Amino acid sequence: MNFCSNCGNTVSQTIPEGDNRLRFVCDHCDSIHYHNPRVIVGILPIYNRQILLCKRAIEPRHGFWTLPAGFLENGESTLEGAMRECWEEANASVINPSLYALYDIPRINQVYVFFRAELAEPNFGPSNESTEVALFDERDIPWNQLAFPVVQTVLEQFLRDRKTGEYKVVREVVSDPSKGRKQRP
Numbered sequence: 001m002n003f004c005s006n007c008g009n010t011v012s013q014t015i016p017e018g019d020n021r022l023r024f025v026c027d028h029c030d031s032i033h034y035h036n037p038r039v040i041v042g043i044l045p046i047y048n049r050q051i052l053l054c055k056r057a058i059e060p061r062h063g064f065w066t067l068p069a070g071f072l073e074n075g076e077s078t079l080e081g082a083m084r085e086c087w088e089e090a091n092a093s094v095i096n097p098s099l100y101a102l103y104d105i106p107r108i109n110q111v112y113v114f115f116r117a118e119l120a121e122p123n124f125g126p127s128n129e130s131t132e133v134a135l136f137d138e139r140d141i142p143w144n145q146l147a148f149p150v151v152q153t154v155l156e157q158f159l160r161d162r163k164t165g166e167y168k169v170v171r172e173v174v175s176d177p178s179k180g181r182k183q184r185p
């Protein structure tokens with residue numbers, strides 16, 4: 001950042017007293033501006049044996065497929081945020097949500113939280129954020145057109161778990177998301 005969001009003056013990077021990390025500190029009002037990881041919440045919506053995906057109408061990764069997910073807002077729980085994103089991006093409401101995966105991506109300062117959930121009815125549709133919303137059988141998942149490596153990671157996890165019928169909560173540190181995009185046959 002360049003300017004203080006409190007008073008508009010310039011900021012400098014320094015380690016405040018009692019701290020051990022560089023922070024942006026205002027040169028004028030001494031406000032310390034902490035930047036912390038962002039939480040992205042999402043749903044893995046299932047209908048029968050199919051998975052709901054959205055084709056992104058917005059950057060980044062415009063035109064690529066993703067699970068409904070987005071930044072958690074102040075004042076909402078992770079589940080509330082995930083359900084909201086599912087509604088906003090896919091016009092879909094889900095039932096029986098359960099916590100499924102937590103991915104730390106320290107390299108880009110993000111934390112992803114995914115819930116598994118079911119569509120009670122196959123009701124969904126495009127939105128401002130998605131040009132297309134569709135249900136996919138496993139064999140039709142557009143692996144080479146997925147928006148983010150973490151989407152591939154959680155889908156692969158889900159398909160593995162589905163074979164055994166055992167869904168444990170997954171927790172994984174994704175060290176380098178740019179290397180996570182494996183080519184699928």
Ligand SMILES: [Zn+2]
Binds near residue numbers: 006007026028029030
């Ligand atoms: Zn200031």
